[in-house]
Amino acid sequence: MHIRKMEARDIPAAERICLLTASANLRKDAAARENTLLLYNRYYTRACLDDCFVAVNEADEAVGYILCAPDYKTYCESFRKNECKDIRNLGFLRGVRAYFEPKLQKKYAKRYPAHLHIDLLPEAQGQGMGTALMDALKAHLRAKNVSGVFLCVGSNNKKALRFYKKQGFQVLNIVGGAVLMGYAL
Secondary structure (H helix, E strand, O other): EEEEOOOOOHHHHHHHHHHHOOOOHOOOOOOHHHHHHHHHHHHHHHHHHHOOOEEOOOOOOOOEEEEEEOOEEEEEHHHHOHHHHHHHOOOOHHHHHHHHHHHHOOOOOOOOEEEEEEOOOHHHHOOOOOHHHHHHHHHHHHHOOOEEEEEEEEOOOHHHHHHHHHHHEEEEEEOOOEEEEEEOO
């Protein structure tokens, strides 16, 4: 397995990985699956493909990815204009939640303007692919002079929390069931 820049041909695989690795409640029905893709996948592959990487197997098939929005302000404007509109069509409450989703990062956006979403299929985990994806993204963001990267993870996701801490992410805050973390580049 190795890491390469994400390409348009990888988008269907990235969506499949996103849904396969999402918690059961985020993929319980068609509306939940669409909402999950709009929140955690489609903005990045639509607007920031050049800032995303995939882990691929020997057949060059994506088995994991790291998606990144390198600039908070641009992300907020575009996400609200595009994805939030589609999420509102899935239901009023989903639309309200989506509108406020970027607010979690706002307080930290100056120090950590980028944010990421990473997923690996179970068969790709434990082989260093998560670290390799993080390393590729960190080098990419440094080359673009981005000062830091932010992420949000569920407080009950102990495996991910250990991984992010091992990668050098610091806990910035805990809001409800979400742990806000940042990494200075």
